């Protein structure tokens with residue numbers, strides 16, 4: 001990769017840049033189960049670090065450049081009055097909860113996450129600033145990605161150099177920028193990524209990787225965060241942390257000795273040979289790319305607060321009133337071909353009569369629901385291609401020309417909680433079927449679905465998915481669940497949505513957003529009411545099945 005600066009650079013990491021290939025393969029091969037709980041999230045407010053007092057060399061103004069006019073410096077008074085009640089705070093509390101709100105529009109199309117790049121010298125406070133932005137944002141779907149994760153895998157010779165503090169970890173050649181760009185791009189596309197975990201003591205990547213998925217905001221920090229043009233163009237906001245060099249050296253000494261297993265002499269040797277020249281040559285000049293310069297790092301609360309406010313504004317501009325739009329969309333059009341409605345036979349109507357009757361006792365409700373569930377699952381199964389011709393021999397010794405299902409890999413994914421009631425039926429008809437779970441709940445303030453929890457098989461992209469939810473009203477939750485599956489690279493054609501009862505809008509909204517998803521249901525009701533409940537409907541399926549009290553009525 002070509003460098004960005006024209007003068008002769010300080011000596012490169014090493015001519016031997018082994019490991020690039022391994023790194024790419026690691027990302028593709030070592031997939032692990034995704035859990036949105038693994039995301040970096042909002043943390044309880046941590047105690048404020050002791051104030052270091054005014055910086056000896058920088059003025060008391062925070063230097064902010066608005067994204068529009070990069071050259072113009074906006075002055076902010078950086079008095080240490082930490083405002084935990086920013087203007088947006090009140091509004092944001094009602095808008096965001098612990099769940100992830102929709103990250104796509106009514107057509108199911110992705111809205112890219114907002115990416116903040118944080119650059120600055122080693123020990124300038126990049127990570128501290130990034131964590132404080134996360135804390136200030138106070139939303140759980142923020143991911144912190146560090147350039148450190150992308151240090152290349154060293155050869156044995158390079159390891160020996162590193163042990164003598166003679167390997168240049170501050171040169172661009174030390175990083176796999178191709179993998180950085182690839183990873184950031186995938187995160188921007190809403191896809192799941194596996195990020196290497198770097199160990200500063202051993203100078204090696206751990207064997208495990210960290211799964212990242214589900215970010216509406218990504219913070220990418222590193223000493224050379226602004227170095228690669230390919231990475232730079234993926235950053236929506238660029239922040240440079242500008243901390244005095246003496247402070248950086250002192251913090252680095254303390255940190256490297258306390259946390260990275262280093263000796264005083266070694267840290268100083270590495271600092272003067274590599275760290276300082278790289279700062280002067282690569283890092284400091286990259287400040288020109290910054291939209292915002294934060295003097296004094298993590299203690300500059302005014303700057304951090306302003307960054308967080310700017311990000312919140314961006315997020316609110318991207319926000320959608322999905323459920324409302326979905327409830328009023330796609331009326332009066334012909335039913336899509338992707339809908340597979342079970343014939344309304346007397347048997348089906350008889351079962352519906354039981355489960356729709358508000359006076360049906362719980363045991364009967366469960367019994368008849370289970371029968372209906374079994375029928376819908378069996379029907380969904382008949383829609384899969386049984387294209388494989390097989391001949392078996394009957395006990396009479398006569399060959400039987402039969403068929404076998406072409407898709408061996410089928411995985412059930414239930415949308416919790418009502419979808420869980422359908423898992424047993426799937427397990428009864430498909431031996432060894434795997435089951436994933438997605439917890440989506442409605443935010444009672446906004447009416448929007450929010451993603452809370454996700455547990456899917458690691459190789460889910462290779463499966464045909466039976467996505468299960470007992471009822472589908474506007475289709476908002478099902479659309480979110482389908483979006484999650486697509487983000488995990490499941491193909492749209494490989495998804496069958498199975499439900500007992502849907503509405504016309506629900507069917508149309510799903511078919512409009514994802515025309516290739518098979519929709520299988522036993523009945524379609526005309527509409528939803530003002531609370532987005534199905535009319536005439538069956539009430540809250542989960543509450544009736546599990547015998548719980550309605551939570552929102």
Ligand SMILES: Nc1ncnc2c1ncn2[C@@H]1O[C@H](COP(=O)(O)OP(=O)(O)O)[C@@H](O)[C@H]1O
Pocket residue numbers: 049052120121122123124125126127128129251252255296297298299
């Ligand atoms: N404002 C501050 N005052 C005192 N120590 C700090 C401050 N900011 C960061 N540190 C410490 O300095 C070290 C480097 O900070 P960090 O945020 O990890 O920097 P970077 O990510 O730029 O290397 C850490 O040990 C951290 O605890």
Ligand SMILES: Nc1ccn([C@@H]2O[C@H](COP(=O)(O)O)[C@@H](O)[C@H]2O)c(=O)n1
Pocket residue numbers: 121122123126148151162169170199200202203204222223275
């Ligand atoms: N094995 C390694 C890898 C990197 N370094 C140093 O870490 C610095 C970058 O990390 P920050 O958290 O300080 O941004 C960089 O300056 C490298 O010199 C190392 O010492 N050993």
